[in-house]
Amino acid sequence: MQGPRDPARLGDMFAAIGRFSYRHRRLVLVCWVGLLLAGFGFGSQVFSRLEGQRASPVFESVRGAELLDEHSPTGGRVIGVLDGPPVAAVRGPALAAAGELRRVDGVHTVRTAWDTPGLTSSDGRAGLIIVDLVNHLPRERNNAAVASIADHLHAIEAPGLRVLAGGGALVNREVNQQVARDTMVGELISIPAALVVMVLVFGGFLAAGVPVIGAICSIAGALLTLYGFSALGDLDPNVIPVTTVLSLGLSLDYALLYVSRFREERRALDVPEAIERAAATAGRAVGYSAVIVGVSLGGLFVFQSPFYHAIGAAGVSVVAVAVLASLTLTPALLGVFGGRIKAQREAADEGRFARLARWVQRRPGRTAGVVALVLAVSALPFLGVRFGNGGAELLPTSFESRQASDLMLARFPDQGSAPIQVVARTSQAGLQGYLDTLGEVPNLSSVSPARQLAPDLAVAEVHTTGTGRDEAAQDAVTWLRAHRPDFPTYLTGSAAGLIDFRAEMANRLPWAIGVVALGTFVMLFLLTGSVLVPLKALIMNTLSLGAAFGAIVLIFQDGWLAEVLGFTPTGRLETWVPVLVFMFAFGLSMDYEVFLLARIKEFYDGGLSSDRAVVVGLQRSGKIITSAALVMVVVFGGFAAGQMIGIKELGLALAIAIAVDATLVRCLLVPATMTLLGRWNWWAPGPLRRLYDRYGLREDDTPKDPVAVGY
Numbered sequence: 101m102q103g104p105r106d107p108a109r110l111g112d113m114f115a116a117i118g119r120f121s122y123r124h125r126r127l128v129l130v131c132w133v134g135l136l137l138a139g140f141g142f143g144s145q146v147f148s149r150l151e152g153q154r155a156s157p158v159f160e161s162v163r164g165a166e167l168l169d170e171h172s173p174t175g176g177r178v179i180g181v182l183d184g185p186p187v188a189a190v191r192g193p194a195l196a197a198a199g200e201l202r203r204v205d206g207v208h209t210v211r212t213a214w215d216t217p218g219l220t221s222s223d224g225r226a227g228l229i230i231v232d233l234v235n236h237l238p239r240e241r242n243n244a245a246v247a248s249i250a251d252h253l254h255a256i257e258a259p260g261l262r263v264l265a266g267g268g269a270l271v272n273r274e275v276n277q278q279v280a281r282d283t284m285v286g287e288l289i290s291i292p293a294a295l296v297v298m299v300l301v302f303g304g305f306l307a308a309g310v311p312v313i314g315a316i317c318s319i320a321g322a323l324l325t326l327y328g329f330s331a332l333g334d335l336d337p338n339v340i341p342v343t344t345v346l347s348l349g350l351s352l353d354y355a356l357l358y359v360s361r362f363r364e365e366r367r368a369l370d371v372p373e374a375i376e377r378a379a380a381t382a383g384r385a386v387g388y389s390a391v392i393v394g395v396s397l398g399g400l401f402v403f404q405s406p407f408y409h410a411i412g413a414a415g416v417s418v419v420a421v422a423v424l425a426s427l428t429l430t431p432a433l434l435g436v437f438g439g440r441i442k443a444q445r446e447a448a449d450e451g452r453f454a455r456l457a458r459w460v461q462r463r464p465g466r467t468a469g470v471v472a473l474v475l476a477v478s479a480l481p482f483l484g485v486r487f488g489n490g491g492a493e494l495l496p497t498s499f500e501s502r503q504a505s506d507l508m509l510a511r512f513p514d515q516g517s518a519p520i521q522v523v524a525r526t527s528q529a530g531l532q533g534y535l536d537t538l539g540e541v542p543n544l545s546s547v548s549p550a551r552q553l554a555p556d557l558a559v560a561e562v563h564t565t566g567t568g569r570d571e572a573a574q575d576a577v578t579w580l581r582a583h584r585p586d587f588p589t590y591l592t593g594s595a596a597g598l599i600d601f602r603a604e605m606a607n608r609l610p611w612a613i614g615v616v617a618l619g620t621f622v623m624l625f626l627l628t629g630s631v632l633v634p635l636k637a638l639i640m641n642t643l644s645l646g647a648a649f650g651a652i653v654l655i656f657q658d659g660w661l662a663e664v665l666g667f668t669p670t671g672r673l674e675t676w677v678p679v680l681v682f683m684f685a686f687g688l689s690m691d692y693e694v695f696l697l698a699r700i701k702e703f704y705d706g707g708l709s710s711d712r713a714v715v716v717g718l719q720r721s722g723k724i725i726t727s728a729a730l731v732m733v734v735v736f737g738g739f740a741a742g743q744m745i746g747i748k749e750l751g752l753a754l755a756i757a758i759a760v761d762a763t764l765v766r767c768l769l770v771p772a773t774m775t776l777l778g779r780w781n782w783w784a785p786g787p788l789r790r791l792y793d794r795y796g797l798r799e800d801d802t803p804k805d806p807v808a809v810g811y
Contacts, residue, residue: 114387118379118431122372125432132317132429139320146327146340147280158404159600160581164523164590171553174208175235176269178246180253181504183226183511184260187213194229197256201231204252206245208234221511228508228515229253233269246273266504271492274501275744279337282742283344286751290345290738291315294352294731301356301727307363307441310433311355314425318351319344321421329414336407339414341739341747342680345754347418349735350393353691353728354386354426359441360724362434366443375431375438383427385698388627389691390423395619396687399612403679404604411680453722453767457715460768461775468772471764472643479646481653488569488672489598496743497668509567514546518568518594519561520577524550526587531558534585538562541579543572569594601675609679616686627694628701629792630782636773637693641686644765648685648757649678656749665752667745674746681750685757688732692725692766700774701782710778714771722767729762 121128157163169175180197182190191214201210213219213227220227231249233242250265291312298308322344329335361382365374397419400412434441460467492505508515524531531550538547541562548561562580566572573595580591617638624634652673654660659669700717704710733755740751774781784792 112380114383114427115376115380117427118383119372119376121379121428121431122375122435125435128428128432129436132425132432135324136317136320139317139322139324143320143323143325143327146323146330146335147276147283159597159604160590161592161596161600164521164592164596167523167557167590168521168553168559168592169235171557172235172559174232175237176233176242176246176272177267178231178233178249178253178265178269179267179504179508179515180229180231180256181226181264181266181507181511182213182229182256183262183264183507185225185258187220187224187227190227190256190258190261193256193258194227197252198229200252201229201249204245204248206233206237206241207249208232219512219515223511226507226511228512230267230515242269243273246270264500264504264507266492266501266508270501271495271505274495274499275337278495278499278743279340279747282739282744282747283341285742286341286345286735286739287319287348288738289741290348290735293734293738297727297731297734298352298356301723302359302363302441304442306437307359310359310430310437310441311352313433314355314429315348315351317429318347318418318422318425321425322347322418325417325421326414329410329417335410335414338676338744338746339407339410341742341744342411342750343414343418345735345739345751346415346684347422349688349732350390350419350422351425352731352735353688354389354422355430356728356731357385357695357724358382358426358430359434360444360727362438363441363444366438366441371435371438375434378434379427379431385694386423386426388623389694390419392620392623392690392694393419393687395623396616396683396690398619399616399683400679402612402615403608405601407676408679415684451719454715454719456722456767457718457771460771461711461714464772464775467768468776471769471772475643475647475760475764479643479650481651481658482646482649484657485649485653485678486571486657486672487598487602487675488670489594489601489675493567493668493670494674494745513565514563517545517563517566518573519548519563520568520573520580520591520595521593522560522562522580523590523592524558524560524585524587525556525589526558526585527556528552528558530585530587531560534587534589535560538580542575544576564595569598574599598675605675605679612679613682616683620686620690624690624693624697625784625788625792626795628697628782629784629789631784631788632777633697633774633781636777637690637697640765640769640773641689641693641761643769644689644761645682645685645757647760648681648753651756652677652681652749652753655752656745665740665748667743667748670745674749677746677749677753681753681757685754685761688754688758689761689765692729692762693770695725695728696721696766696770704782710781711775714774718767718771725762725766729758732758 157166182194194212195214198210198212201207209232211219211230233245237245246269250270253263253265256263295308295312298311299305302308326335326340326343358378362374362378365377369377394416397412397415400408492502495502497503509517528550535547535550538544543564545563545565550558550560552558562576564573564576577591577596577599620638621634624637625631656669657671657673662669696717699721700713703716704713708716736751736755740748740755742748
């Protein structure tokens with residue numbers, strides 16, 4: 101019978117990477133400087149190449165939108181709202197501007213309140229100019245046309261007149277611009293704040309600067325990666341800040357662990373040996389963590405929407421960049437500065453984390469019960485969650501396109517609300533006959549006449565009360581789908597897309613959770629050799645995530661702290677936010693589970709009792725866990741300071757999830773439950789035990805003396 105594999109070989113590959121990066125540090129640094137220049141030179145251009153992404157073509161709303169896109173002669177739309185004096189008083193300037201607009205390259209049609217019925221407000225003091233662009237314009241021509249149209253609209257002058265430019269094309273442009281600004285603001289806040297945290301953790305600027313330099317290079321690599329993805333297909337604007345914040349947080353987290361281990365090894369080793377030892381231990385932990393985060397992001401591929409696929413693919417790519425920076429750039433920088441970085445003082449087995457662990461062990465049942473109850477109660481607000489998809493209302497009220505949207509919704513309900521589009525495989529007359537029977541549609545405001553797009557394709561717009569994205573519009577879509585004509589129809593538009601998006605969540609989210617849970621269970625089993633510890637970790641992660649979900653419902657849906665955080669509540673959460681929070685936070689929280697369990701298991705295997713191993717393990721890993729969590733909270737909080745509500749929701753939810761996980765879960769709930777289970781923590785059935793003995797992941801050496809090695 102074959103015995104257990106020699107665990108010392110598990111770190112050989114990472115030690116070799118660290119050794120190579122140290123010996124060839126100049127080459128490694130030159131390569132990363134080149135990546136830095138390319139990333140901020142070419143990669144930053146990705147912000148001008150962002151497009152909204154549709155859901156999967158399996159959904160009716162997407163098939164209808166694709167039919168419109170294929171056959172409609174018009175594409176994007178810019179709307180000018182002329183408000184103030186009576187419409188008749190601005191007829192001359194408005195029609196003169198309309199004439200100029202018709203000559204703009206890329207403009208298909210121009211309609212105004214002075215030549216088209218229905219574009220004047222009920223009080224006669226506001227009129228619209230609607231400019232439709234030619235469909236399928238190249239990006240550069242489209243952007244130039246939108247900018248020129250806005251300039252012509254703003255040039256209209258009359259006493260007391262206010263002109264606002266809005267519409268989908270301008271909303272997209274301002275969203276892209278704000279995404280770029282929010283990403284920059286997030287980085288400008290997060291990186292200096294993280295540097296301060298690192299200085300406090302390490303007690304010196306050199307040790308603190310190494311992770312920050314790695315983080316900046318990781319951001320450059322992430323931008324370059326995203327630029328490459330934008331050449332392959334459309335990228336949703338939210339992909340940029342989402343993946344950037346992930347890259348920044350992970351790179352800081354990984355480098356912090358690496359540098360911390362290097363400082364500990366410097367107590368007894370010179371720089372080259374300390375780097376190699378740190379690579380073999382902390383480097384392997386980084387690689388292991390990256391696999392778990394990758395598994396969590398892999399759950400996004402279970403969904404059918406290209407949006408989730410793009411986030412998943414880009415996320416896995418930037419995780420790889422963050423790992424590469426940690427495994428190569430960090431040891432190269434340590435090779436340059438390591439001799440001037442102070443070694444860490446001798447690790448002690450007694451301290452505040454050890455005292456906390458012993459306090460918990462004296463009352464494990466009560467501690468576990470109270471913490472679990474607090475987390476469960478914190479999750480209750482999520483039961484009343486409402487979802488929506490973004491429009492102009494996600495922009496700050498200071499933005500012109502947001503102001504135009506709000507004004508149109510108030511003065512022109514049919515033009516301001518997002519319509520339900522009925523795309524039908526029939527003639528114009530056939531569709532019109534069906535439209536004439538729609539008097540019982542709930543929340544109906546008006547129905548536009550049918551238009552023929554192709555010999556067998558017609559379209560019409562159904563307007564509802566409200567924004568066209570709310571529950572009123574969704575009820576109308578549900579009714580229309582239940583009362584179809586004899587010919588095929590496709591309902592599309594914001595409300596229909598939201599219903600389909602939610603249906604995808606309901607159908608695919610359980611499978612995605614299953615993939616993440618199974619992958620995480622397998623990885624934690626390979627780390628611990630236990631089946632109970634991974635199950636417990638999954639339950640505890642769910643509790644911490646529930647608390648984060650409950651918090652963002654109270655904040656962003658119900659409006660708690662809205663003035664403090666500087667946003668206007670929309671009464672709902674962005675549909676994609678909880679999915680990404682779950683996938684990201686689940687993987688990131690498992691980082692801390694790995695850091696803690698690896699230390700506890702190490703000391704347990706070294707001969708300590710289970711309770712003593714928990715005390716020593718928490719003492720040795722507590723500081724690195726709380727420090728890494730603080731860095732993550734700073735990074736996510738920096739991005740939550742931006743203006744886009746969706747990114748605020750994501751950043752704040754991740755910050756709350758990480759903070760709860762690193763404090764209540766890792767420092768209280770984990771030691772409490774491990775104390776209750778005792779030696780059963782490490783139980784596994786015989787076949788799985790033999791599997792672990794053969795393939796399990798362990799430290800390079802298992803210390804018999806708990807003072808021998810520190811993290």
